[in-house]
Amino acid sequence: MSTTLAQIASAAGVSVATVSRALTDSNHPMSEETRQRIKKLAQEMGYMPNLVARSLRTDRTYTIGIIADDILSPFVPPIIRGIQDYLKRIDYLGLIVNSDWDPNIEKDAINRLINRPVDGLIFVESWHHKPTNELEKSKKPYVFVHRLFGTAINNSVVPDDHYGATLAVKHLVALGHRRIAHIKGPEEWHSAQRRLAGYEAELEAQGIDVDPALVQKGDWEFESGYDAARNLLRLKKLPTAIFAANDKMALGAIYAIQDAGLGVPRDIAVVGYDNRDFSRISRPQLTTVSLPVYKMGQKAGELLCMNLDGQSEEVNEVKIRGRLYIRESCGADESLRTKDEYHEGTTIRRLLLGKQPESD
Amino acid sequence: MSTTLAQIASAAGVSVATVSRALTDSNHPMSEETRQRIKKLAQEMGYMPNLVARSLRTDRTYTIGIIADDILSPFVPPIIRGIQDYLKRIDYLGLIVNSDWDPNIEKDAINRLINRPVDGLIFVESWHHKPTNELEKSKKPYVFVHRLFGTAINNSVVPDDHYGATLAVKHLVALGHRRIAHIKGPEEWHSAQRRLAGYEAELEAQGIDVDPALVQKGDWEFESGYDAARNLLRLKKLPTAIFAANDKMALGAIYAIQDAGLGVPRDIAVVGYDNRDFSRISRPQLTTVSLPVYKMGQKAGELLCMNLDGQSEEVNEVKIRGRLYIRESCGADESLRTKDEYHEGTTIRRLLLGKQPESD
């Protein structure tokens, strides 16, 4: 069927070993002349190495496994893209599996991948902190990115939510707000805790007392943001700004404010978190702090890469900072607006222009 | 390191061949007793087959390649998920590569994948109709899903845009509209052509003359929908409804109508196309026809699957029908609203409830 080393060898009148050396640019000494001759011949004969055979010999597949609960989860594709883009540099491919939040599916996937098809594993948005014993025993490196629950662990990449919350509050304070409410996420979640903490810390740093009445509970969903804002609107003394722990709740809050006959940002400013796609097309467009998903993916790729050939070196949790995307919902001056390069189809444009992406 | 067949063989006092037969449930006759004994032993010794070695022998990798221009393109993840879900049934994994609309990257990816790592290839949202010669020569099966340009070709899965447009118009007519405008997409695009054709065909079927003045040009983007609607609003005789060829333009149109002091659906009804995520959270929520991406992915998986072991059988282009998602923007009665199961995180819920997804 397809050309093999042996065929080239006999065609060139040399041994397979020589052909292999020539084609892999091995540093075993050999005459430059035969090397070139063989390369040319291989080219002509349309030789392409059988990667499976090579892997069997070298125990390297140049493939990593990516396990996510669901590729349809909004943050997963950009994380994966970040991983892929980093790994591409070292010519690695990614095998992607959905675990659907099911520990058994995940276990099966790990076992399957561990048996040679991959050199390492990245867990995306995993909700546990330890992979299976089998993985441990296999000695293959692995990395977590965007773990949802629990405390900091090694070899994991997470967003710097505390810092991000700080950015949001700073922005509001800079615009003159002092009664700043917060709609928080469920307490079990990493991000919810850190964003709340950042909110409180920054208020204190600005010399503003944290008013418990201004902190409302949400569950990440749109409706909970709507309800939380309605509660806030019932207060005797209204907040002048709301920092919602994610964009969905922020949008819900905006709708609640509008339904009460008030305007955003005219009467109340709103900041979100995550920089979801819709924050660019809502009315008003949402000012928000980005979850730096793409960068997180890249970093995860980098961490894994470091451990791919050597002894696995444990690395402390890595925090990635997002940034503030200033749009309309806080009433900041037009001149301050973040110019936004990353739209749908940006990749094409980026390539056409030969530019590196600036976004997270 | 890890257990091999040979180790089990010597531990069991039999030959490797016997062990292999026992463990692969080969239909080669053998005593049930030794088979069980070996299986038990393998289990105890923590045996896991080396998949690379197996692939080298059988020339089967149980992996397929998925080439998309960009995994971040909005329709790509659900298509991929559909593919993966179908392929999971036959225990196949997917290797995903971004080609970034670059023919050279794509060519490299094909060559890389062709050299054994995969048994077949699926092209997602490809813009060409023929893969490279190398692929052709390799005899590996391949399938296109959601090709963007050109005419119908074999082994490809596309949405039935003509039919979908028909649904949108039917809905508007049923609500009493007769002056129905259309904001179309760029002519080079498959979908734009088909949706326009469906619009015209359904109007005629309903005995309504197509009025060229009511057909505006757009470029798929939000802004073009806004501009197109403004043009429409300048007409002496306003349309009572607008069918936009995609959701982004539909949203732009809604904003234009609102900015003109009119209401949606009160004064003008708007239908979109694609069933993008934001259609569920816009105000008003957008009535739209779904692009059945998930189903298309599944179908692509199925087509590939058919050709995976046998001779490649050419199959005519397969069209997948979307459906109408009735929400608020056309003013249909509340009772007609499509109940929507597919939200973010639905996969978990689906699993928790043990339900099959109904959505596309």
Added chain:
DNA sequence: GTGAAAGCGCTAACAT
């Protein structure tokens, strides 16, 4: 600088 040969772990054709 080149070649011979071993062997990665597995499957399957061919004995027995």
Added chain:
DNA sequence: ATGTTAGCGCTTTCAC
């Protein structure tokens, strides 16, 4: 019903 053996295509040690 079990064993022997060849070999998938490649890399790499060892010899010359």
